[in-house]
Amino acid sequence: xxxxxxxxxxxxxxxxxPGRDLRSLAVEAGAKCLKNGHTGPSQIDAFFLGNFAGPSxxxxxxxxxxxxxxxxxxxxxxxxxxxxxxxxxxxxxxAYTGVxxxxxxxxxxVGVEKMTSQPTPKxxxxxxxxxxxxxxxxxxxxxxxxxxxxxxxxxxxxGTTREHLAAVAVKNHANGxxxxxxxxxxxxxxxxxxxxxxxxxxxxxxxCSLISDGAAAVLLAxxxxxxxxxxxxxxxxxxxxxxxxxxxDQKPDIxxxxxxxxxxxxAYRMAGxxxxxxxxxxxxxxxxxxxxxxxxDLGFAARGEGGPFTLEGHTARTGDKPINTSxxxxxxxxxxxxxxxxxxxxxxxxxxxxxxxxxxPRHSLGxxxxxxxxxxxxxxxxxxxx
Amino acid sequence: xxxxxxxxxxxxxxxxxxYTETVIYSATEAFAADVPYQTVIVTLDSGGRxxxxxxxxxxxxxxxxxxxxxxxxxxxxxxxx
Numbered sequence: 267x268x269x270x271x272x273x274x275x276x277x278x279x280x281x282x283x284p285g286r287d288l289r290s291l292a293v294e295a296g297a298k299c300l301k302n303g304h305t306g307p308s309q310i311d312a313f314f315l316g317n318f319a320g321p322s323x324x325x326x327x328x329x330x331x332x333x334x335x336x337x338x339x340x341x342x343x344x345x346x347x348x349x350x351x352x353x354x355x356x357x358x359x360x361a362y363t364g365v366x367x368x369x370x371x372x373x374x375x376v377g378v379e380k381m382t383s384q385p386t387p388k389x390x391x392x393x394x395x396x397x398x399x400x401x402x403x404x405x406x407x408x409x410x411x412x413x414x415x416x417x418x419x420x421x422x423x424x425g426t427t428r429e430h431l432a433a434v435a436v437k438n439h440a441n442g443x444x445x446x447x448x449x450x451x452x453x454x455x456x457x458x459x460x461x462x463x464x465x466x467x468x469x470x471x472x473x474c475s476l477i478s479d480g481a482a483a484v485l486l487a488x489x490x491x492x493x494x495x496x497x498x499x500x501x502x503x504x505x506x507x508x509x510x511x512x513x514x515d516q517k518p519d520i521x522x523x524x525x526x527x528x529x530x531x532x533a534y535r536m537a538g539x540x541x542x543x544x545x546x547x548x549x550x551x552x553x554x555x556x557x558x559x560x561x562x563d564l565g566f567a568a569r570g571e572g573g574p575f576t577l578e579g580h581t582a583r584t585g586d587k588p589i590n591t592s593x594x595x596x597x598x599x600x601x602x603x604x605x606x607x608x609x610x611x612x613x614x615x616x617x618x619x620x621x622x623x624x625x626x627p628r629h630s631l632g633x634x635x636x637x638x639x640x641x642x643x644x645x646x647x648x649x650x651x652x
Numbered sequence: 653x654x655x656x657x658x659x660x661x662x663x664x665x666x667x668x669x670x671y672t673e674t675v676i677y678s679a680t681e682a683f684a685a686d687v688p689y690q691t692v693i694v695t696l697d698s699g700g701r702x703x704x705x706x707x708x709x710x711x712x713x714x715x716x717x718x719x720x721x722x723x724x725x726x727x728x729x730x731x732x733x
Contacts, residue, residue, distance in 0.1 A: 391680040402703040405726045406676065406683045407691055414674035415693060422672075422713045467675045515693045515701040520672065 267366040271492040271499040272649070274303020274485035275611040279447040280599030283479045288317075288324050288380035291481040292333040295604075296376045299483035300337070303495045307338035311370035314361045315346045316354025316377035317603035322392045324380050333376060350396035351552060352507075353377065355606025355636030355645030358484065359507045365486045377608065378481035379601035389477050393602070396639040398513035410474055412514050412640045413553035414466035420521045420555060421468065423570065428468060430573025432459035434554035435472045435596055437582050442593020444623040449476050449599030473554040478599035482608035498618045503631075504537030504648035506530075512642040521570075525644035526563035526635060533633075534565075537648040541565030544648070545628040546616055547587070548609035550637035551594040557581075560635050561589070564646075583624060591616060591624045606636035606645060617651050666719040667732070668694040670711050671701060692717070694729060704729050 276298030278291050292315070300306060313334040321327045330344035347357040354377025361373040381389055390408050397403045397412060420426045436459050442448040454472065462470030485495075492499035508528035511517050517524075534540055541564055549564070551557035558572035566587055567575035575581065581589035592598045592612035595605060613632040615621045621629075634647045673692040676683070683689070690706040694717060704727035707720050717729040 387679070387681045387684065390678070391682070394680060402691075404724070405691055405703045405705055406679065406686065406689060407703065408676060408679060410678065411674045411676045411691055414676075415672040415691070418674060418713065419672040464675075464677045466677065469674075513703070515703045520693075 268368060269489035270362055270365045270486055270502045271489040272484050272502065272610065272614055273487045273492050273495040273499055274299045274305070275614050276302055276483040277447060277608060277611050278481045280478045280480035280601060281449040282382040284382070286479060288320055288326060288378055289333055289336055291380060291479060292376050292378040293336045295378070295481035295483040296333070296337045296374060299374065299485050303485040305372065305485065305495055309372055310339050310342060310374050312342050312361070312364055312373045313339050313344040314357040314373065314375045315344070316357035316375065316606060317346055318348060318350055318353045318379060319392050319395065320380070322395065323384060333378070339374070349643040350638035351550070351602045352606055352636045352638030352643040352645050353603040354482070355647070356507055356643060358607060358610065358647065359505055359645050361486055362502055362505050365488060371487055371491065373486045374483060375486065375607055376481060376483040377604035377606055379603040380479050381477050381601060382479050386477065401513050402515060408466065410469055410553065411466035413555055414469045415514065416520050416559070416640070417468055417555040420559065423521055426558065426573040428460055429456070430558060430577055431468070431473055431554040432456050433577045434551060434557045435459040437576065438551060438590050438594040438596040441583055441591050441624055442597025445593045445598055448593040448597050449478055450597050469553060475552045475595035475600035478601040480599055480601035480604045480608070482604045482611050484607055484610050500614050500617050500649050500651055502647065503539070503650045504533035505646070506532035506536065507643065507645045510642050512639055514640050521559065523559060523563050523637065523641035523644060525641055526560060526637065526646070529644045529646040530564050530635070533646040533648050537650070539631065539648065543631055544587070544633045545631045546591060546613070546626055547589045547633045547635065548592060548612050549589050549594070549635045551590060551596050552600060552637065554596070556637060557589065557594070564633065564635060583626060588626045591621065591626055609634040609636060610647060610649070613649050617649060665696060665698045668696040668717060670713050670715045670717060671695045672713060673711055675710065692729065702727060
């Protein structure tokens with residue numbers, strides 16, 4: 267295996283864009299990424315598309331060549347990867363293996379989702395397709411309700427409070443307010459975050475990520491060739507994908523995600539670093555409780571301590587372990603198929619010192635954690651400029 | 653397996669303890685008429701867990717429940733006194 271670098275990034279803003287279709291979003295992100303990597307479509311050896319539910323949201327299938335040809339990429343393998351909300355994290359993982367193994371040199375990875383053309387109840391139904399449709403979903407579960415049940419159990423076992431959950435939302439909104447590409451650039455108070463419209467007890471509207479349109483892209487190349495494309499390469503020091511049960515009721519313990527523990531253990535080992543070394547993270551806060559559990563599963567805080575760790579300010583932009591300086595899925599937006607690659611783009615911005623007002627001072631070792639469903643897929647990526 | 657064990661399993665399959673629960677206020681169209689409704693994961697006395705719904709009085713973690721009925725294959729549980 268040979269070292270791999272990220273040599274280009276590109277993103278659309280996240281939001282509700284009634285005039286934009288899936289392909290135009292994906293093409294915008296992909297074209298920006300090629301330009302950022304000082305390359306062109308004819309130099310791309312393979313194309314991977316992360317997308318969760320294009321066929322359900324917009325009725326289009328065969329999405330990878332549909333997007334790649336619109337970018338001017340002709341003839342090379344073009345493959346769509348679906349792993350619920352970890353679709354583009356998984357696309358990145360597979361693109362990485364292609365470059366690291368020497369099969370490809372330059373690979374473009376795009377993540378995209380176009381969600382807002384459907385009404386909210388229909389979006390809820392499409393998202394529920396990432397759960398066990400023969401069991402939990404048939405019983406009336408939504409994704410918010412699955413994470414609500416996780417939150418209830420976490421509160422019961424560890425004393426996690428409503429205030430802890432709200433602290434995640436307040437922090438991520440404060441960060442998103444500084445991100446020009448974020449969907450909801452709005453600071454919120456603890457009072458607001460505690461008192462939102464109930465969605466599934468104990469989660470309210472402010473505990474839930476957004477319904478979004480958007481796309482993001484990264485360009486990979488062998489590290490030894492990175493200098494041909496950019497003077498600011500970022501190395502992929504570690505990357506791993508892990509899997510677990512789709513149905514929540516099959517998991518022996520729902521207050522931890524084994525796939526997150528497995529993927530992060532592998533990625534840490536590959537990178538030769540530990541949780542204490544990580545300087546900043548983009549974590550999968552699809553719901554506030556998910557960020558609290560991710561903090562624990564990644565080893566940033568002890569089991570059951572993710573809530574107090576957040577409330578004490580460790581994960582704030584000014585804290586010792588800044589998490590989701592982009593605003594996270596909560597405030598930046600969550601076009602599900604774009605999220606995994608967007609996390610990487612946001613880390614790279616920080617690592618290149620291009621994060622503007624939200625720039626953090628320590629930015630040479632970053633971690634992204636992308637979760638699919640209620641934990642059935644996890645991709646953890648560790649990036650470094652060291 | 654002797655007859656007594658089979659009978660005991662048949663009984664235990666219908667009772668259990670609440671592992672976790674939530675009350676849902678925002679649902680898909682198929683369940684919109686039911687909101688707010690409570691879904692639960694029950695640890696069955698016979699072993700294993702199942703996701704179901706609550707009929708009647710709301711439940712909390714560690715409450716004891718018994719299966720009241722199946723509706724379209726979904727188990728509905730009722731709180732035991």
